[in-house]
Amino acid sequence: MHEALPTKLNLRRRHCVSETSCPICEAPREDAAHVFLHCPWLRPVWFGSFFQLAPDPSILSLPIWLEAKLSQLSNLESGSEQLISYLGFLLWGVWKMRNNGTFRGERPNPVLCLNLAVEASKEFLLETTTEFLPISGGHVNRGIRHWTRPPLGFLKCNTDAGFLRVGNKAAGGYIFKDDKGCFVWGNHRQLHAASALAAEALILREAVFAAMNLNMDRVVFEADNLGLIEACREQREKGEILAIVKDIRKCKLDFPNWIFSWTRREGNECAHVLARLALCRSIPPHWCAHLPQELSTTINRDMVASAMRESGVAEERSNPPDPP
Structure with missing residues (x-):
């Protein structure tokens, strides 16, 4: 992450904006942890995701949290690739929703965000493997x-x-x-x-x-x-x-x-x-x-x-x- 995302806090540090409040919820400090974990609209997203979690408000660093989560998923006996892919597309969907709210005035939609993550990760996995996919009593070759x-x-x-x-x-x-x-x-x-x-x-x-x-x-x-x-x-x-x-x-x-x-x-x-x-x-x-x-x-x-x-x-x- 390396503070590269143009959050309000990072833009303020670069002297691009004068204030740091979240454009979605008006919290006084919009950093990466707030954008992806703590903004109120994200509660149903994280709880409704495959991870079913409620991010701890004490988490201040998104890179540290993300590193720990990826390490946890990588050590799973099965399904780690699918869940890591899903996590990546979920974060991407959150960022898109945040930008739509910031620049278009659209209200973030948790259900749509979850659906986009599922479909995107599924399509990604289908495009990056040649294994057989079971479909109702038969198989479809992904290749x-x-x-x-x-x-x-x-x-x-x-x-x-x-x-x-x-x-x-x-x-x-x-x-x-x-x-x-x-x-x-x-x-x-x-x-x-x-x-x-x-x-x-x-x-x-x-x-x-x-x-x-x-x-x-x-x-x-x-x-x-x-x-x-x-x-x-x-x-x-x-x-x-x-x-x-x-x-x-x-x-x-x-x-x-x-x-x-x-x-x-x-x-x-x-x-x-x-x-x-x-x-x-x-x-x-x-x-x-x-x-x-x-x-x-x-x-x-x-x-x-x-x-x-x-x-x-x-x-x-x-x-x-x-x-x-």
Whole structure:
């Protein structure tokens, strides 16, 4: 830490400001320990975190406290990497909330801070390991970084959403492709959402409603938000999107062949491109008949790459190496 953070106390020492009070709670001295441990809005954050603690008011040095906490987590028999990652993203979320309160006048949201830490640490761990991730009776290889075809006779619907915290602006899109990877149909829309997770849940629900209205009984719905997919598969509950997920689950009751699948961002690139174009309002009218160049290139690349990979796998299986 080395007093590098621009807290009010450090800014005063550098003669950048004339006062040192906390912009959130107006405590007379905003140092690093106050920002991350003692500001009143942090009580539900630390108590509601995986650590379930109430920081001792006598703690005056954040670096000393952090060093002790990291040492404690490092000595755990299991789960130390996950908890250290979570702690880092929790502190990062606290700092972001503090800055939003200081410069935008936004009231810090403990629940949002906790959710951001969970999602960010989970995404970080997924991106930095190639182990297998269990999902409802099967496994998803964390190392898979490409779009894959659905089973024969199925459609695959990739969904994604973009979210801008300023003004809570969001937009999303979904794309249906057949079992060869050819584009079938898609849609996009502007969304009213309070978070990226809510935006992704809303656009997935839109895709589910579309499939239901068109009586598509064999669909793989795929997204790159693991928490959302787990919620749709009834593996976990997420209060922020519970009502949306209940709608999705209700629809699935009439379509038992539907599958909800998680993929990495690289496997969801076509929906990501569509969501970004929608957020920027850069999608031309009648785009399904004349795909935007970037989207068309992405879909074609997915289709060709998937066919080549599957052809390679089939060739390897039909021509096994000679026994030694």
